[in-house]
Amino acid sequence: MLQIFPDTSTIAEHVSATLVAKIQSKPDAVLGLATGGTMEPIYAQFVAHAHRVNLDVSRLTSFNLDEYIGLSPDHPKSYSAYMREHLFSHLGFDTSRLHLPDGMTQDLEAHCKAYAAHIQAFGGVDLQLLGVGGNGHIGFNEPGTPFDCPCHVVELAEQTRIDNSRFFAEGLMVPRSAITMGMAEIMQAREIVLVATGEAKAQIMAEWYQQDVTERIPFTALKRHPRARIILDEAAASLLP
Ligand code: F6R
Numbered sequence: 602m603l604q605i606f607p608d609t610s611t612i613a614e615h616v617s618a619t620l621v622a623k624i625q626s627k628p629d630a631v632l633g634l635a636t637g638g639t640m641e642p643i644y645a646q647f648v649a650h651a652h653r654v655n656l657d658v659s660r661l662t663s664f665n666l667d668e669y670i671g672l673s674p675d676h677p678k679s680y681s682a683y684m685r686e687h688l689f690s691h692l693g694f695d696t697s698r699l700h701l702p703d704g705m706t707q708d709l710e711a712h713c714k715a716y717a718a719h720i721q722a723f724g725g726v727d728l729q730l731l732g733v734g735g736n737g738h739i740g741f742n743e744p745g746t747p748f749d750c751p752c753h754v755v756e757l758a759e760q761t762r763i764d765n766s767r768f769f770a771e772g773l774m775v776p777r778s779a780i781t782m783g784m785a786e787i788m789q790a791r792e793i794v795l796v797a798t799g800e801a802k803a804q805i806m807a808e809w810y811q812q813d814v815t816e817r818i819p820f821t822a823l824k825r826h827p828r829a830r831i832i833l834d835e836a837a838a839s840l841l842p
């Protein structure tokens with residue numbers, strides 16, 4: 602289902618309300634979390650909303666989609682640091698229940714298997730938040746990733762590294778590789794909310810709209826998901842027919 606909202610702040614309010622409702626109805630829910638610019642206003646709104654309604658988040662479990670290889674959780678550009686800054690440090694989470702892939706692991710393959718198994722051990726994700734890359738990636742599942750691919754190591758596409766360089770100060774390189782939850786874990790989530798905002802997402806949204814399901818555009822897989830919502834602002838929707 603495609604929904605178009607006027608701007609990022611109405612989207613943030615809407616997605617925040619979805620999260621709060623989910624947590625109120627299932628306080629021990631398993632959330633799949635994303636990072637990136639799209640999520641920043643959403644997490645800010647959710648934190649404010651959660652404070653307003655005194656939301657208990659202590660029983661939640663979360664699994665983040667991805668982490669850069671070679672960045673430790675203390676590195677300011679790691680996704681671990683992002684999550685602390687924008688969400689985890691603001692509410693009463695049980696930090697032992699908050700999971701991200703370990704970008705410093707010595708055994709990448711074993712870690713990917715263990716991360717996927719950990720998600721399964723919790724019964725999969727109840728509500729998965731997603732942004733989308735300018736090339737259609739979700740998590741870091743770049744174009745061409747098989748839809749049945751589990752958590753894995755990925756060489757980032759050149760466009761992804763260029764897009765994400767805006768988060769890295771001059772002289773700091775965007776890492777070349779990452780660990781990402783696979784299309785398999787994402788598609789197993791019981792409910793998915795993908796958000797795309799801004800003109801930079803308009804072209805890929807138009808392609809998504811016009812194309813059948815194809816591994817060339819990973820997020821077209823959501824067309825087959827029974828409970829996936831694609832939420833756009835007017836700028837991201839501006840090239841839809
Ligand atoms: C982030 C992630 C990515 C981003 C996507 C969009 O954890 O998995 O798929 O959601 O690259 O990034 P932004 O929101 O910065 O445009």
